[in-house]
Amino acid sequence: MWREFLSGVRGELPILVGVVPFGMIYGILALGAGMSATEAQAMSAIVFAGSAQFMLVQLVELGTPALVMILTGFVINLRHALYSASIAPYTRHLSLPWKTIVAYLLTDEAYAVVITYFRKGSEYKHRHWYFLGAGLALWSSWQISSAVGIFLGARVPPEWSLDFTLALTFIALVIPALEDRPSVLAAIAAGVAAVLAFGLPYKLGLLVAALVGIVVGLWGESR
Amino acid sequence: MINFWLVMILIGVLTFATRISFIVMLDRWQTPTVIRRALRFVPVSVLTAIFVPELLMPAGAIDISGNNLRVFAGILAMLVAWKTRSVGWTIVAGMAALLLMQWFV
Numbered sequence: 541m542w543r544e545f546l547s548g549v550r551g552e553l554p555i556l557v558g559v560v561p562f563g564m565i566y567g568i569l570a571l572g573a574g575m576s577a578t579e580a581q582a583m584s585a586i587v588f589a590g591s592a593q594f595m596l597v598q599l600v601e602l603g604t605p606a607l608v609m610i611l612t613g614f615v616i617n618l619r620h621a622l623y624s625a626s627i628a629p630y631t632r633h634l635s636l637p638w639k640t641i642v643a644y645l646l647t648d649e650a651y652a653v654v655i656t657y658f659r660k661g662s663e664y665k666h667r668h669w670y671f672l673g674a675g676l677a678l679w680s681s682w683q684i685s686s687a688v689g690i691f692l693g694a695r696v697p698p699e700w701s702l703d704f705t706l707a708l709t710f711i712a713l714v715i716p717a718l719e720d721r722p723s724v725l726a727a728i729a730a731g732v733a734a735v736l737a738f739g740l741p742y743k744l745g746l747l748v749a750a751l752v753g754i755v756v757g758l759w760g761e762s763r
Numbered sequence: 764m765i766n767f768w769l770v771m772i773l774i775g776v777l778t779f780a781t782r783i784s785f786i787v788m789l790d791r792w793q794t795p796t797v798i799r800r801a802l803r804f805v806p807v808s809v810l811t812a813i814f815v816p817e818l819l820m821p822a823g824a825i826d827i828s829g830n831n832l833r834v835f836a837g838i839l840a841m842l843v844a845w846k847t848r849s850v851g852w853t854i855v856a857g858m859a860a861l862l863l864m865q866w867f868v
Contacts, residue, residue, distance in 0.1 A: 558850040586775035606770045613774035616809050622802040625785035643783035707817040708840050710810040712853035715844035730808040731815035753808025
Protein backbone atom coordinates (compact mmCIF):
# COMPACT_ATOMS: atom_id res chain seq x y z
CA MET A 541 0.00 0.00 0.00
CA TRP A 542 2.60 2.54 1.08
CA ARG A 543 4.98 1.16 -1.51
CA GLU A 544 2.40 1.94 -4.17
CA PHE A 545 1.84 5.39 -2.66
CA LEU A 546 5.55 6.18 -2.65
CA SER A 547 6.12 4.96 -6.18
CA GLY A 548 3.24 7.26 -7.21
CA VAL A 549 5.05 10.17 -5.60
CA ARG A 550 8.27 9.15 -7.36
CA GLY A 551 6.50 8.82 -10.70
CA GLU A 552 5.22 12.39 -10.41
CA LEU A 553 8.56 13.98 -9.45
CA PRO A 554 9.92 14.74 -12.97
CA ILE A 555 6.69 16.59 -13.82
CA LEU A 556 6.98 18.78 -10.73
CA VAL A 557 10.05 20.51 -12.19
CA GLY A 558 7.74 22.21 -14.68
CA VAL A 559 4.81 22.61 -12.29
CA VAL A 560 6.55 24.53 -9.50
CA PRO A 561 7.59 27.61 -11.55
CA PHE A 562 4.13 27.53 -13.16
CA GLY A 563 2.49 27.71 -9.71
CA MET A 564 4.76 30.55 -8.62
CA ILE A 565 3.99 32.53 -11.76
CA TYR A 566 0.30 31.94 -11.13
CA GLY A 567 0.60 33.42 -7.63
CA ILE A 568 2.51 36.45 -8.89
CA LEU A 569 0.05 37.13 -11.73
CA ALA A 570 -3.02 36.61 -9.54
CA LEU A 571 -1.96 39.40 -7.19
CA GLY A 572 -0.96 41.53 -10.18
CA ALA A 573 -4.48 41.15 -11.56
CA GLY A 574 -5.91 42.51 -8.32
CA MET A 575 -6.92 39.33 -6.52
CA SER A 576 -6.35 39.15 -2.76
CA ALA A 577 -3.88 36.62 -1.33
CA THR A 578 -6.77 34.62 0.17
CA GLU A 579 -8.68 34.52 -3.13
CA ALA A 580 -5.58 33.50 -5.08
CA GLN A 581 -4.70 30.68 -2.68
CA ALA A 582 -8.32 29.51 -2.40
CA MET A 583 -8.54 29.26 -6.19
CA SER A 584 -5.55 26.89 -6.23
CA ALA A 585 -7.40 24.61 -3.82
CA ILE A 586 -10.95 24.97 -5.21
CA VAL A 587 -10.33 24.99 -8.96
CA PHE A 588 -6.96 23.18 -8.89
CA ALA A 589 -6.33 23.39 -12.65
CA GLY A 590 -3.37 25.41 -13.88
CA SER A 591 -4.54 26.55 -17.31
CA ALA A 592 -8.03 27.49 -16.07
CA GLN A 593 -6.52 29.45 -13.18
CA PHE A 594 -4.22 31.39 -15.53
CA MET A 595 -7.18 32.08 -17.76
CA LEU A 596 -9.29 33.31 -14.87
CA VAL A 597 -6.53 35.61 -13.69
CA GLN A 598 -6.51 37.08 -17.17
CA LEU A 599 -10.29 37.46 -17.19
CA VAL A 600 -10.27 39.10 -13.75
CA GLU A 601 -7.73 41.61 -15.02
CA LEU A 602 -9.91 42.39 -18.05
CA GLY A 603 -12.97 42.83 -15.82
CA THR A 604 -14.93 40.03 -17.48
CA PRO A 605 -18.55 39.40 -16.39
CA ALA A 606 -19.08 36.48 -14.00
CA LEU A 607 -21.11 34.35 -16.40
CA VAL A 608 -18.40 34.46 -19.08
CA MET A 609 -15.77 33.52 -16.49
CA ILE A 610 -17.81 30.52 -15.40
CA LEU A 611 -18.49 29.40 -18.98
CA THR A 612 -14.86 29.84 -19.98
CA GLY A 613 -13.61 27.97 -16.91
CA PHE A 614 -16.05 25.18 -17.65
CA VAL A 615 -15.06 24.92 -21.33
CA ILE A 616 -11.34 24.89 -20.55
CA ASN A 617 -11.84 22.16 -17.97
CA LEU A 618 -14.12 20.00 -20.14
CA ARG A 619 -11.09 17.97 -21.21
CA HIS A 620 -11.11 16.40 -17.74
CA ALA A 621 -14.20 14.46 -18.80
CA LEU A 622 -12.00 12.70 -21.34
CA TYR A 623 -9.48 11.80 -18.63
CA SER A 624 -12.34 10.66 -16.43
CA ALA A 625 -13.61 8.33 -19.15
CA SER A 626 -10.17 6.90 -19.78
CA ILE A 627 -9.38 6.30 -16.09
CA ALA A 628 -12.84 4.92 -15.18
CA PRO A 629 -12.19 1.25 -16.05
CA TYR A 630 -9.37 1.23 -13.48
CA THR A 631 -11.39 2.81 -10.67
CA ARG A 632 -14.60 0.84 -11.09
CA HIS A 633 -13.99 -1.32 -8.00
CA LEU A 634 -13.34 1.66 -5.68
CA SER A 635 -15.71 3.01 -3.02
CA LEU A 636 -17.40 6.37 -3.56
CA PRO A 637 -15.09 8.23 -1.12
CA TRP A 638 -12.07 6.90 -3.03
CA LYS A 639 -13.63 7.84 -6.36
CA THR A 640 -14.27 11.33 -5.01
CA ILE A 641 -10.68 11.77 -3.87
CA VAL A 642 -9.06 10.53 -7.07
CA ALA A 643 -11.48 12.62 -9.15
CA TYR A 644 -10.48 15.76 -7.24
CA LEU A 645 -6.82 14.92 -7.93
CA LEU A 646 -7.38 14.20 -11.65
CA THR A 647 -5.30 16.96 -13.28
CA ASP A 648 -3.46 16.92 -16.63
CA GLU A 649 -0.17 16.15 -14.94
CA ALA A 650 -1.48 13.43 -12.58
CA TYR A 651 -3.50 11.81 -15.35
CA ALA A 652 -0.48 11.55 -17.65
CA VAL A 653 1.57 9.71 -15.01
CA VAL A 654 -1.19 7.52 -13.59
CA ILE A 655 -2.63 6.27 -16.89
CA THR A 656 0.85 5.26 -18.08
CA TYR A 657 1.30 3.21 -14.91
CA PHE A 658 -2.17 1.63 -15.07
CA ARG A 659 -1.78 0.72 -18.73
CA LYS A 660 1.41 -1.17 -17.96
CA GLY A 661 -1.06 -3.71 -16.66
CA SER A 662 -0.34 -3.78 -12.96
CA GLU A 663 -3.11 -5.93 -11.49
CA TYR A 664 -2.07 -5.09 -7.94
CA LYS A 665 -5.17 -4.43 -5.88
CA HIS A 666 -3.67 -1.42 -4.08
CA ARG A 667 -2.78 0.44 -7.25
CA HIS A 668 -5.20 3.29 -6.47
CA TRP A 669 -2.64 4.22 -3.82
CA TYR A 670 -0.30 4.99 -6.71
CA PHE A 671 -2.91 7.45 -7.98
CA LEU A 672 -3.16 8.99 -4.50
CA GLY A 673 0.63 9.34 -4.24
CA ALA A 674 1.01 10.97 -7.65
CA GLY A 675 -2.04 13.19 -7.13
CA LEU A 676 -1.04 14.39 -3.67
CA ALA A 677 2.55 15.07 -4.76
CA LEU A 678 1.19 17.34 -7.46
CA TRP A 679 -1.46 18.87 -5.22
CA SER A 680 0.98 19.86 -2.47
CA SER A 681 3.56 21.30 -4.86
CA TRP A 682 0.81 23.30 -6.57
CA GLN A 683 -0.44 24.73 -3.25
CA ILE A 684 3.06 25.54 -1.98
CA SER A 685 4.30 27.06 -5.22
CA SER A 686 1.14 29.22 -5.49
CA ALA A 687 1.77 30.41 -1.93
CA VAL A 688 5.39 31.31 -2.75
CA GLY A 689 4.23 33.22 -5.84
CA ILE A 690 1.59 35.06 -3.82
CA PHE A 691 4.24 35.97 -1.25
CA LEU A 692 6.56 37.31 -3.97
CA GLY A 693 3.70 38.87 -5.92
CA ALA A 694 3.67 42.32 -4.39
CA ARG A 695 7.40 42.75 -4.90
CA VAL A 696 7.60 42.28 -8.66
CA PRO A 697 7.71 45.51 -10.72
CA PRO A 698 5.63 45.67 -13.97
CA GLU A 699 8.69 46.47 -16.14
CA TRP A 700 9.70 42.83 -15.76
CA SER A 701 6.78 41.97 -18.11
CA LEU A 702 6.09 38.84 -16.05
CA ASP A 703 2.55 38.69 -17.45
CA PHE A 704 4.18 37.51 -20.70
CA THR A 705 5.00 34.17 -19.02
CA LEU A 706 1.32 33.31 -19.40
CA ALA A 707 1.47 33.44 -23.20
CA LEU A 708 4.80 31.61 -23.10
CA THR A 709 3.43 28.83 -20.91
CA PHE A 710 0.53 28.32 -23.29
CA ILE A 711 2.91 28.28 -26.27
CA ALA A 712 4.93 25.62 -24.44
CA LEU A 713 1.79 23.52 -23.87
CA VAL A 714 0.32 23.95 -27.36
CA ILE A 715 3.32 23.48 -29.68
CA PRO A 716 4.26 19.94 -28.54
CA ALA A 717 0.57 18.96 -28.71
CA LEU A 718 0.42 19.76 -32.46
CA GLU A 719 1.12 16.18 -33.41
CA ASP A 720 -1.06 15.83 -36.51
CA ARG A 721 -2.68 17.92 -39.24
CA PRO A 722 -6.12 18.28 -37.60
CA SER A 723 -4.65 19.72 -34.40
CA VAL A 724 -2.46 22.14 -36.39
CA LEU A 725 -5.57 23.24 -38.30
CA ALA A 726 -7.52 23.60 -35.05
CA ALA A 727 -4.81 25.80 -33.54
CA ILE A 728 -4.46 28.04 -36.59
CA ALA A 729 -8.23 28.45 -36.89
CA ALA A 730 -8.61 29.23 -33.18
CA GLY A 731 -5.78 31.77 -33.30
CA VAL A 732 -7.14 33.60 -36.34
CA ALA A 733 -10.69 33.54 -34.96
CA ALA A 734 -9.49 34.86 -31.60
CA VAL A 735 -7.97 37.94 -33.26
CA LEU A 736 -11.00 38.51 -35.52
CA ALA A 737 -13.53 38.00 -32.70
CA PHE A 738 -11.56 39.93 -30.09
CA GLY A 739 -13.96 42.87 -30.20
CA LEU A 740 -17.06 40.84 -29.30
CA PRO A 741 -18.81 41.97 -26.11
CA TYR A 742 -18.34 40.16 -22.76
CA LYS A 743 -15.08 38.66 -24.02
CA LEU A 744 -17.17 36.10 -25.90
CA GLY A 745 -14.47 36.09 -28.59
CA LEU A 746 -12.54 33.45 -26.69
CA LEU A 747 -15.44 31.00 -26.58
CA VAL A 748 -16.23 31.62 -30.24
CA ALA A 749 -12.60 31.09 -31.20
CA ALA A 750 -12.35 27.88 -29.16
CA LEU A 751 -15.47 26.51 -30.87
CA VAL A 752 -14.13 27.46 -34.30
CA GLY A 753 -10.90 25.61 -33.49
CA ILE A 754 -12.74 22.48 -32.34
CA VAL A 755 -15.02 22.41 -35.39
CA VAL A 756 -12.12 22.94 -37.81
CA GLY A 757 -10.16 20.20 -36.01
CA LEU A 758 -13.04 17.74 -36.40
CA TRP A 759 -13.45 18.74 -40.04
CA GLY A 760 -9.72 18.19 -40.67
CA GLU A 761 -9.94 14.77 -39.07
CA SER A 762 -12.92 13.62 -41.11
CA ARG A 763 -11.35 14.47 -44.45
CA MET B 764 -15.59 40.64 -3.54
CA ILE B 765 -18.33 38.11 -2.81
CA ASN B 766 -19.23 37.75 -6.46
CA PHE B 767 -15.79 36.46 -7.29
CA TRP B 768 -15.93 33.81 -4.57
CA LEU B 769 -19.15 32.57 -6.04
CA VAL B 770 -17.56 32.40 -9.51
CA MET B 771 -14.60 30.50 -8.11
CA ILE B 772 -16.72 27.99 -6.22
CA LEU B 773 -18.98 27.39 -9.23
CA ILE B 774 -16.00 26.76 -11.49
CA GLY B 775 -14.54 24.47 -8.83
CA VAL B 776 -17.78 22.48 -8.64
CA LEU B 777 -18.09 22.26 -12.45
CA THR B 778 -14.45 21.18 -12.76
CA PHE B 779 -14.94 18.51 -10.12
CA ALA B 780 -18.10 17.36 -11.90
CA THR B 781 -16.22 16.86 -15.20
CA ARG B 782 -13.44 15.04 -13.35
CA ILE B 783 -15.73 12.60 -11.58
CA SER B 784 -18.27 12.30 -14.43
CA PHE B 785 -17.22 9.06 -16.10
CA ILE B 786 -15.58 7.64 -13.01
CA VAL B 787 -19.04 7.27 -11.45
CA MET B 788 -21.21 6.71 -14.52
CA LEU B 789 -19.18 4.91 -17.15
CA ASP B 790 -21.31 1.78 -16.93
CA ARG B 791 -24.49 3.71 -17.54
CA TRP B 792 -23.60 5.91 -20.49
CA GLN B 793 -21.34 5.58 -23.51
CA THR B 794 -19.82 8.86 -24.74
CA PRO B 795 -20.95 9.77 -28.24
CA THR B 796 -17.91 9.40 -30.49
CA VAL B 797 -18.17 12.95 -31.81
CA ILE B 798 -17.79 14.37 -28.28
CA ARG B 799 -14.86 12.08 -27.58
CA ARG B 800 -13.18 13.31 -30.77
CA ALA B 801 -14.04 16.96 -30.13
CA LEU B 802 -12.54 16.92 -26.63
CA ARG B 803 -9.12 16.23 -28.10
CA PHE B 804 -9.10 19.67 -29.75
CA VAL B 805 -10.20 21.56 -26.66
CA PRO B 806 -6.81 22.31 -25.04
CA VAL B 807 -5.11 23.31 -28.31
CA SER B 808 -8.00 25.53 -29.43
CA VAL B 809 -8.56 27.27 -26.11
CA LEU B 810 -4.91 27.88 -25.30
CA THR B 811 -4.13 29.18 -28.81
CA ALA B 812 -7.17 31.46 -28.71
CA ILE B 813 -5.69 32.93 -25.53
CA PHE B 814 -2.06 33.39 -26.46
CA VAL B 815 -2.39 34.62 -30.07
CA PRO B 816 -4.13 37.90 -29.11
CA GLU B 817 -1.59 38.29 -26.29
CA LEU B 818 1.14 38.32 -28.94
CA LEU B 819 -0.54 40.19 -31.77
CA MET B 820 -2.60 42.73 -29.84
CA PRO B 821 -0.85 43.53 -26.56
CA ALA B 822 -2.60 46.91 -26.29
CA GLY B 823 -6.01 45.68 -27.46
CA ALA B 824 -5.55 46.39 -31.18
CA ILE B 825 -3.59 44.49 -33.81
CA ASP B 826 0.04 45.59 -33.79
CA ILE B 827 2.35 43.79 -36.18
CA SER B 828 4.86 46.63 -36.43
CA GLY B 829 8.49 46.31 -35.36
CA ASN B 830 7.55 47.97 -32.06
CA ASN B 831 5.61 44.94 -30.89
CA LEU B 832 8.46 43.01 -29.32
CA ARG B 833 6.13 40.29 -28.04
CA VAL B 834 5.65 38.95 -31.57
CA PHE B 835 9.38 38.33 -31.97
CA ALA B 836 9.79 36.85 -28.49
CA GLY B 837 6.72 34.67 -29.11
CA ILE B 838 8.03 33.30 -32.41
CA LEU B 839 11.35 32.47 -30.77
CA ALA B 840 9.48 30.74 -27.93
CA MET B 841 7.51 28.66 -30.45
CA LEU B 842 10.75 27.47 -32.05
CA VAL B 843 12.19 26.60 -28.64
CA ALA B 844 8.99 24.79 -27.63
CA TRP B 845 9.08 22.82 -30.87
CA LYS B 846 12.74 21.83 -30.47
CA THR B 847 12.89 21.17 -26.70
CA ARG B 848 9.23 20.34 -25.83
CA SER B 849 10.07 21.84 -22.43
CA VAL B 850 7.87 24.34 -20.57
CA GLY B 851 10.88 25.59 -18.61
CA TRP B 852 13.13 26.34 -21.58
CA THR B 853 10.30 27.94 -23.54
CA ILE B 854 9.56 30.39 -20.72
CA VAL B 855 13.25 31.15 -20.13
CA ALA B 856 13.95 31.76 -23.84
CA GLY B 857 10.83 33.89 -24.42
CA MET B 858 11.33 36.03 -21.31
CA ALA B 859 15.05 36.48 -21.98
CA ALA B 860 14.31 37.56 -25.56
CA LEU B 861 11.62 40.04 -24.50
CA LEU B 862 13.64 41.58 -21.67
CA LEU B 863 16.80 41.90 -23.77
CA MET B 864 14.88 43.57 -26.60
CA GLN B 865 13.14 45.92 -24.13
CA TRP B 866 16.55 46.88 -22.85
CA PHE B 867 18.26 47.54 -26.16
CA VAL B 868 15.51 48.69 -28.49
